[in-house]
Amino acid sequence: xxxxxxxxxxxALPRHHQATHSxxxxxxxxxxxxxxxxxxxxxxxxxxAIIAAxxxxxxxxxxxxxxxxxxxxxxxxxxxxxxxxxxxxxDTFGRRYTFIITLLVMGLSTFLVGCLPTYETAxxxxxxxxxxxxxxxxLALGGEYGGAxxxxxxxxxxxxxxxxxxxxxxxxxxGLAMALLIVITVRSPVTxxxxxxxxxxxxxIPYLISGLFLAIGLWLxxxxxxxxxxxxxxxxxxxxxAPLTEAFxxxxxxxxxxxxxxxxxxxxxxxxxxxxxxxMYFLEKMLKVDGLTANSLTIIALLxxxxxxxxxxxLSDRIGRxxxxxxxxxxxxxxxxxxxxxxxxxxNPALAQALATAPVTVTADPAExxxxxxxxxxxxFDTTSCDIVKNALAKAGINYENVAxxxxxxxxITIGATTVVAPDxxxxxxxEKKQAIAAFTARVIGAxxxxxxxxxxxxxxxxxxxxxxxxxxxxxxxxxxxxAQINRPLVIAxxxxxxxxxxxxxxxxAAMLVELFPSRIRYSSMSLPYHIGNGWLGGLLPAIGFAMVxxxxxxxxxxxxxxxxxxxTLVIGxxxxxxxxxxxIDG
Numbered sequence: 001x002x003x004x005x006x007x008x009x010x011x012a013l014p015r016h017h018q019a020t021h022s023x024x025x026x027x028x029x030x031x032x033x034x035x036x037x038x039x040x041x042x043x044x045x046x047x048x049a050i051i052a053a054x055x056x057x058x059x060x061x062x063x064x065x066x067x068x069x070x071x072x073x074x075x076x077x078x079x080x081x082x083x084x085x086x087x088x089x090x091d092t093f094g095r096r097y098t099f100i101i102t103l104l105v106m107g108l109s110t111f112l113v114g115c116l117p118t119y120e121t122a123x124x125x126x127x128x129x130x131x132x133x134x135x136x137x138x139l140a141l142g143g144e145y146g147g148a149x150x151x152x153x154x155x156x157x158x159x160x161x162x163x164x165x166x167x168x169x170x171x172x173x174x175g176l177a178m179a180l181l182i183v184i185t186v187r188s189p190v191t192x193x194x195x196x197x198x199x200x201x202x203x204x205i206p207y208l209i210s211g212l213f214l215a216i217g218l219w220l221x222x223x224x225x226x227x228x229x230x231x232x233x234x235x236x237x238x239x240x241x242a243p244l245t246e247a248f249x250x251x252x253x254x255x256x257x258x259x260x261x262x263x264x265x266x267x268x269x270x271x272x273x274x275x276x277x278x279x280m281y282f283l284e285k286m287l288k289v290d291g292l293t294a295n296s297l298t299i300i301a302l303l304x305x306x307x308x309x310x311x312x313x314x315l316s317d318r319i320g321r322x323x324x325x326x327x328x329x330x331x332x333x334x335x336x337x338x339x340x341x342x343x344x345x346x347x348n349p350a351l352a353q354a355l356a357t358a359p360v361t362v363t364a365d366p367a368e369x370x371x372x373x374x375x376x377x378x379x380x381f382d383t384t385s386c387d388i389v390k391n392a393l394a395k396a397g398i399n400y401e402n403v404a405x406x407x408x409x410x411x412x413i414t415i416g417a418t419t420v421v422a423p424d425x426x427x428x429x430x431x432e433k434k435q436a437i438a439a440f441t442a443r444v445i446g447a448x449x450x451x452x453x454x455x456x457x458x459x460x461x462x463x464x465x466x467x468x469x470x471x472x473x474x475x476x477x478x479x480x481x482x483x484a485q486i487n488r489p490l491v492i493a494x495x496x497x498x499x500x501x502x503x504x505x506x507x508x509x510a511a512m513l514v515e516l517f518p519s520r521i522r523y524s525s526m527s528l529p530y531h532i533g534n535g536w537l538g539g540l541l542p543a544i545g546f547a548m549v550x551x552x553x554x555x556x557x558x559x560x561x562x563x564x565x566x567x568x569t570l571v572i573g574x575x576x577x578x579x580x581x582x583x584x585i586d587g
Contacts, residue, residue, distance in 0.1 A: 031170070035174045036210075036216065039178045040110035047203050048072060054120075072134070073542075078135045078142065079535030080142060080532045080536070084527075086527070090143070090150070100222065101143070103140070104214070105139065105140035106137055106141065107218075109134075114205070114208040142527065142535070146531075147527075149510040150522050162581065166313020170309045173306050180302070184296060264577055266568070268329075270562035273534075274562040276298075278558070279495060282343070282555075283347055285546070286555045287347045288351065288481045289347050289481045298495060305496050305503060308500055313508055316508035317581060321509070324505075332505075332566040336562060337559055354476040361402075362401070362403065365386065365405050365406065368411065369411075370390075386422075388423065392440065410424050416471075423440055511581070515583045541562065544561055
């Protein structure tokens with residue numbers, strides 16, 4: 001890509017306001033407040049498995065996890081609506097007021113999650129209240145980012161907007177890292193309540209701590225002054241009276257919104273959520289690394305990668321925003337699949353060896369196979385032989401390939417050289433079917449099998465559970481990753497690389513979005529496409545990715561989603577996205 005020449009003497013560029021020392025402190029305070037908001041928002045993502053157990057009981061394990069991810073995604077789904085509401089407030093009444101409101105809504109919602117009753121005590125009301133609070137969080141975050149990026153950019157001197165706004169970009173990762181640190185501390189048996197107590201009641205502690213962060217954040221936000229650009233517009237009477245209509249109802253502005261979305265934001269969103277959240281879920285759910293280890297390795301990679309937000313933000317001031325964002329999308333499209341294959345080798349070598357030497361194949365009539373995703377919990381996955389087979393594999397989190405069979409074929413699993421045929425649901429019913437399915441599952445994945453124990457001393461015979469070594473275990477499939485075999489340095493290096501991709505696409509994008517739009521409608525114009533991209537394309541990525549895996553059986557299948565979106569963004573961005581680094585943001 002051609003180098004964008006920007007003169008070292010930035011005095012040759014239009015200047016609107018040189019940040020003073022006190023305003024730099026204000027910008028820092030604004031960024032810290034945003035860290036607290038991201039901490040609140042990502043706590044749920046870190047505790048998805050526990051939330052599923054506490055609030056979504058009664059569903060099969062695969063559906064429960066995906067539904068928990070969808071509850072997480074509910075906060076993302078409403079983010080664009082928060083962008084509309086708070087974008088209008090920010091463009092009409094000022095940037096400062098939105099900071100105070102969004103932080104208050106976010107902090108209170110998070111604190112209340114820690115006070116919620118579980119499904120066991122409140123029934124269906126518990127997940128309903130959880131979803132409502134997640135949506136409040138999403139609305140608040142929808143108003144936060146655009147205001148923070150706009151506020152900081154409008155205080156920054158020309159020639160340094162990329163560097164200044166990259167501090168806002170750090171806040172998301174910093175909030176996630178802070179949430180990880182607190183979760184690790186609380187669930188550790190040495191420094192906290194321990195794993196079992198954490199799963200029982202200790203998960204509430206990180207939520208309740210957010211009350212303290214709310215108080216600190218509000219104190220910081222109340223010290224903020226209005227941005228100089230907005231003050232100037234207000235004094236001159238040039239601020240927009242109808243920012244939403246002007247931003248999205250006029251083609252000259254709407255065209256820029258669409259280019260920003262498809263040519264930058266979409267790819268940035270999927271790279272961000274793949275590199276920082278989906279990777280952590282993949283470690284725990286697919287590679288069977290225990291939660292504490294997965295969290296610990298992730299936070300090390302985050303801490304090592306975080307400085308590069310500033311590096312790429314500052315670099316974008318010199319060579320331009322577009323080359324760096326496009327390079328990040330290109331690298332993601334090309335390297336995500338090999339990176340996650342390498343992650344499997346490093347995090348669970350026994351699993352990687354089993355996948356290579358004893359691949360699992362499901363042979364079944366495709367018409368009998370459902371996706372293993374049941375959002376209402378109505379499907380027991382025992383009405384067809386294919387569902388029985390795939391449900392057993394889904395419970396074990398096993399990668400498999402599908403082979404189509406003629407109609408009427410009874411589904412079977414081939415594990416290495418062994419083939420296990422599923423029971424035929426049409427020939428067994430009631431307790432007999434339950435026993436047949438249990439015996440089949442036990443033979444495949446090693447679940448306990450119920451066996452009659454002979455009568456003793458005239459007592460009636462009773463059922464006893466006897467451990468059964470399944471066919472998967474016989475050929476080397478582990479039930480969990482062996483901590484002694486995890487190549488921690490390599491896992492951290494791979495996770496760091498994924499975070500590095502995040503910093504490339506995310507570090508410069510705030511400055512670019514601010515520079516794309518006129519100041520009178522800047523808050524609204526940049527907030528809506530940003531939150532549609534990051535809220536819908538990015539926030540839904542874990543749920544969509546795992547649903548794709550559940551439907552297909554291949555643990556890597558979900559990565560087609562970010563790869564395709566990143567590649568499309570690369571093409572559209574190269575053709576249509578303008579360079580903005582030399583633009584004045586006064587107009």
